[in-house]
Structures are given as structure tokens and as C-alpha cells.
Amino acid sequence: MGNAGEEVHELADVDLKQATLHTEEVVITRLTEEDVHRLSRDSLTIKSRAGWRLAMILFVQGCNQAGYGIDWAVIGGINALPALHTYFGFGYSGSTIGVINALMTIGTVCGAPFLGLADVVGRRGVNFAGNVIVIFAALLQAWSKNTEMFMAGRFFMGFGTALMSSSQYMAEISPIHLRGRLVGIFGACFQVGSLGMTGAMIGLTTLEGNYSWRIPLLLQAGLALVVCSTIYFLTPESPRYLVKVGKRDAAKHVIAKYHTTSGDIDEPLVNVVISQIDESLENEKALAGAWWDYRVFFTKRVGFRMVVLTLYSIFQQWNGGGIITYYLTPALIMVGIKKPMEQLGIQLGSTAIYFVFTLFGSYIIDKFRRRTLIFAGLISIIILQTATTITSWQYSVNPTHAAAGLTILWVYSFQVCSATFIATMHNLYPVEILSLALRARGMGVYSFIQGAAGSVQNYGIAVCHKDVGFILEDATSVEDLAEQRAARSQKGCCSVDHECLGRRAEQREQERLHESQGH
Known part of the structure; x- marks a missing residue:
């Protein structure tokens, strides 16, 4: 009878743990982005070892x-x-x-x-x-x-x-x-x-x-x-990389140590962050590939993000x-x-x-x-x-x-x-x-x-x-630009004559170098 009672208690404990785990998963899936921000803020005090x-x-x-x-x-x-x-x-x-x-x-x-x-x-x-x-x-x-x-x-x-x-x-x-x-x-x-x-x-x-x-x-x-x-x-190491390569426990310890004041891996935030990483990996499993394989960026599924990334890179x-x-x-x-x-x-x-x-x-x-x-x-x-x-x-x-x-x-x-x-x-x-x-x-x-x-x-x-000619190398002062305009006027043209002004640029460069060597 004693052994039977212990088995009942063990089964009850297992059911309770599973129910608790299931409840946590449901709660996590219902968390909004604002809720996660609030949970993160409540879990960490900047003036703590984690903040340091x-x-x-x-x-x-x-x-x-x-x-x-x-x-x-x-x-x-x-x-x-x-x-x-x-x-x-x-x-x-x-x-x-x-x-x-x-x-x-x-x-x-x-x-x-x-x-x-x-x-x-x-x-x-x-x-x-x-x-x-x-x-x-x-x-x-x-x-x-x-x-x-x-x-x-x-x-x-x-x-x-x-x-x-x-x-x-x-x-x-x-x-x-x-x-x-x-x-x-x-x-x-x-x-x-x-x-x-x-x-x-x-x-x-x-x-x-x-x-x-x-x-x-x-x-x-x-x-x-x-x-x-x-x-x-x-x-x-990044917890996201650790989860990606199967090191979940190491990832939990990193999150607890750097994201929470207590450093406890049982903090609710730890499971929330791990669940977000898991969800991201699960949703994008079809997009995973070798580090050298970039073909996925030219598929229809990733096309929009590729366009945004390209435009922002150029900008x-x-x-x-x-x-x-x-x-x-x-x-x-x-x-x-x-x-x-x-x-x-x-x-x-x-x-x-x-x-x-x-x-x-x-x-x-x-x-x-x-x-x-x-x-x-x-x-x-x-x-x-x-x-x-x-x-x-x-x-x-x-x-x-x-x-x-x-x-x-x-x-x-x-x-x-x-x-x-x-x-x-x-x-x-x-x-x-x-x-x-x-x-x-x-x-x-x-x-x-x-x-x-x-x-x-x-x-x-x-x-x-x-x-x-948007920025003239030989234009080192107001006087230089005045000389350039005079040179253009004498030649009867309205654009920069580089052959004429090139000698002036070379002369200016030599003067600058000579002056610096003299100092």
C-alpha cells in the first residue's frame, strides 16, 4: 500500500509539472511584444552585476x-x-x-x-x-x-x-x-x-x-x-547561436546571467526568450542552409526582405x-x-x-x-x-x-x-x-x-x-577662383579649361609642398 501511495504521488507530480509546463507555453504564446518588453524591464536592474x-x-x-x-x-x-x-x-x-x-x-x-x-x-x-x-x-x-x-x-x-x-x-x-x-x-x-x-x-x-x-x-x-x-x-557567445547549434542549456545560462538581476535560469524571462528563438528557428527551418549558400535570398519567400535590405544598404x-x-x-x-x-x-x-x-x-x-x-x-x-x-x-x-x-x-x-x-x-x-x-x-x-x-x-x-569641376582642386582661396574666372573670360568660354588651369593647379601644389618642407 505504501508503494502504491508513493506511485500515485509521483504520477501526480509528473502531471502537475506537465500541466505547469503546458500553462507556461500557453502564457508565452499569448504574450504581446509590449508584455515581453515589460517582463524584460522587470527582470533586470541596471545597477547590478548583470548591468556591469x-x-x-x-x-x-x-x-x-x-x-x-x-x-x-x-x-x-x-x-x-x-x-x-x-x-x-x-x-x-x-x-x-x-x-x-x-x-x-x-x-x-x-x-x-x-x-x-x-x-x-x-x-x-x-x-x-x-x-x-x-x-x-x-x-x-x-x-x-x-x-x-x-x-x-x-x-x-x-x-x-x-x-x-x-x-x-x-x-x-x-x-x-x-x-x-x-x-x-x-x-x-x-x-x-x-x-x-x-x-x-x-x-x-x-x-x-x-x-x-x-x-x-x-x-x-x-x-x-x-x-x-x-x-x-x-x-x-550569442544565445541565439547557441540555441541554433543545440546548446540550449548554455543559452539559458547566458540569458539568465546577462538579462536578469538574479541570474536564475528559472526566471520567466529565460523561457520566454528561448521560446522566441525556438519559434524563429522553426518558422525559418526551410530557409536554413550552409554558411556559403546564399541562394535562399533570391527566392520568392525572402524576396521582399532582400529588396528592403538592398535599398537600405545603398541608402x-x-x-x-x-x-x-x-x-x-x-x-x-x-x-x-x-x-x-x-x-x-x-x-x-x-x-x-x-x-x-x-x-x-x-x-x-x-x-x-x-x-x-x-x-x-x-x-x-x-x-x-x-x-x-x-x-x-x-x-x-x-x-x-x-x-x-x-x-x-x-x-x-x-x-x-x-x-x-x-x-x-x-x-x-x-x-x-x-x-x-x-x-x-x-x-x-x-x-x-x-x-x-x-x-x-x-x-x-x-x-x-x-x-x-564640382570641387576644384586648384581653387584654394577666393583669389584663386577670381583668377579662374578671369582666365575663362579671356579664353571666351564659360566652362573650366583644364589645360589652362592644370598648370595653375600644379604650381599651387608645388608651392604647398615647398612651404610644408620649409616648415
Whole structure:
């Protein structure tokens, strides 16, 4: 009788557990997105060990993003250093500088297909490999003996950068209610790196010789070295990757440790997040494939997401930011600002503004719909790009300091709107529109299209600066433009005579180089 009673109790316990489990599954399926946000918010206190662990993750991944920002600041800044042009023998704009700038994005195009390896070796593994390549590329650039060696360094820099799947990782590891804000702060780290390096560039302009440009290129390896040293100690693997490869218990421990204050795997939030991951994998099971198989993106089922991803990738590159980043120096020369210290100072101010408003954008991103912010940014960018074009054209017709000042104002205003409405989206929106089964390969597609569009932009702008006449390389001051107009009048033509003005450009370049060598 005693044994029979124990069996009844055991059966009752089993039935109770099954009923409880079934009840939890029903509750989970009934949870709305707002309910999940509330549950996530209630499960985590920022001022806790879990909050500290999230800060460490943000530090490591922020170094990734800051390193990318350093590269943009270095390439934009060293273009203002005469020593670089003296050593390699190319001008401030034109096909050579265009190829150098485009090689970064060409490297991204070539590296993007390998981002699918994140589904094989994990998010951290691909990230680590990318940073190792960046260190190699930085050393190659810094100790370049000729233009070809420098170009190879630019290519490998882009290849390594493509493998840094940090935005995908941050979106997957962040607590649901903090995802937009943490990804936004992560994006702002780009400006931290750019801001710090731009400030360093101002100091490095006082150096004589080739160290003025070699040191900034060498510093690009610094943050990549930090990431390689800490990524396996301070950051966990993505729980979504762990579930995907069958490591459910490990995924539960990661969610409990980083998403809850208690760290208990029995917290309701843990089961909710795991269930969401399971549901995503189940719904997209037919779309799963090898890391190198991208055919699924050309099927009818994924076609709409592919179109959105393509359009957003192109928009991210062709929104005008590349002109400010890579070609701010010749643009400033156009409006009469030709001293390297002044150019770098304006670049520093532009970067600081972008950083501040990127943080503001990360604060408001969860208060508005994604598309609302994107369209607000798109409209403001169109208006400000048009204003910049008009005032810079007015300066070329009637070179006044007022027109030059307005051009700089529009550039700064562009940075404000781009940072507020768009900057955070670049790291969040592409990840959110891709399901878990498609995410690693989808981000590879995103990087590929982004790199291809960037290559066209970076090379095309450089050639336009030199040959089309939108920004005249030989126009270094108001007086230069006056001389150009006089030359055109004497020849009886209304367009730029490049044969006539080419000699003037060459003379100006020689004068600048002679002056820098004299100092």
C-alpha cells in the first residue's frame, strides 16, 4: 500500500509539472511584444552585476566600432598632411586617392560572404578573425614603402572590417527592452574613435616627416588588439547561436546571467526568450542552409526582405556621409580653408556633433517607429544636401566668405540630422528585418551591397572632385577662383579649361609642398 501511495504521488507530480509546463507555453504564446518588453524591464536592474557585465560587453564591442571610426578619421585626416602626398606622389583628389579610398570598401565586398561563418564558428570567432586581419592591415599601411603596398593595406583593412559582426552580436546579446539603446550607444562608439583620432591628428600635424601619417595608421591596430585580448574573457557567445547549434542549456545560462538581476535560469524571462528563438528557428527551418549558400535570398519567400535590405544598404552609403568623411579636405579647400590645422579643427567639430546627436538618437530610437525615423532622416538629408549644393555653387560663381560659411553650416546640420535619425538604424534595422536563420548570411549580403555601393561612391567622388569641376582642386582661396574666372573670360568660354588651369593647379601644389618642407 505504501508503494502504491508513493506511485500515485509521483504520477501526480509528473502531471502537475506537465500541466505547469503546458500553462507556461500557453502564457508565452499569448504574450504581446509590449508584455515581453515589460517582463524584460522587470527582470533586470541596471545597477547590478548583470548591468556591469553588459557594460563590459559594450566596452569590448564598442572598441570594434571605435576602431572603424579611427580608420575613417585617419583616412580623412592624413589627406590634409602634405608629407603623405610628398612621399607617395599623388594629389589631394583624383583617381589615385579615389582608388585608395575605394579599396577599403572593395575589401568589405570581398570579405562579406565569409560573414556567414558566424553560423559555424560563432559570432565571437568571426569577430576575432576580423580583428586579427585589421591588425595586419594597420601594420602594412603604416610601414608602406610604396603606393601598391599602401593600397594592399587598405584592401585588407576592409576585408577584416567586414568580418566584425558586432552590430549583429549586440542586437542578439542585448536585453529586449534595452536593445535599441545599447545598439545606439554601440554605434556612437564609432564617433568616439573618430573624435579621439581627429584630436590626435591635430597634434600630429606638428610632427615633421613621414611619422605625421605613419603613426595614425599604426594606431589603428590598438583597439583591434584590445578586442582580440578580451573578447573570449568578457563577452559570452550569442544565445541565439547557441540555441541554433543545440546548446540550449548554455543559452539559458547566458540569458539568465546577462538579462536578469538574479541570474536564475528559472526566471520567466529565460523561457520566454528561448521560446522566441525556438519559434524563429522553426518558422525559418526551410530557409536554413550552409554558411556559403546564399541562394535562399533570391527566392520568392525572402524576396521582399532582400529588396528592403538592398535599398537600405545603398541608402546607407549614398546618403552623402561619404563626401563629408573622405573628402572633407578638398571640400574645405574649395571654400578657401586650406590650412591643415583649420581643416582638422572643422573635422573635429563635425565629429563631436555627430557623437552627441548619435547618443540622443539612441535615446529616442525606442520612442518612435523605425520607419518614422528613417523617413525623417531621409527628408532632412535631401534638404540639407540641396542647400549645400546651392551654396557651394554660389561660392564658385561669386566667392564670398558668407557662402563658404553657409556651406560649413549645412555640413554641420547634415551631421546633426544624420546622427539623430539614421546613425543608430545602420546597426539595428538590418539585423531586425532578418530572421535568425538568415541573420549571419543576411548581414553578409548587407555588407556586400554596402561595400559595392561604397566603392562606386568613393572612387566616383574623387574623380568628380578633380575632373568634373564640382570641387576644384586648384581653387584654394577666393583669389584663386577670381583668377579662374578671369582666365575663362579671356579664353571666351564659360566652362573650366583644364589645360589652362592644370598648370595653375600644379604650381599651387608645388608651392604647398615647398612651404610644408620649409616648415
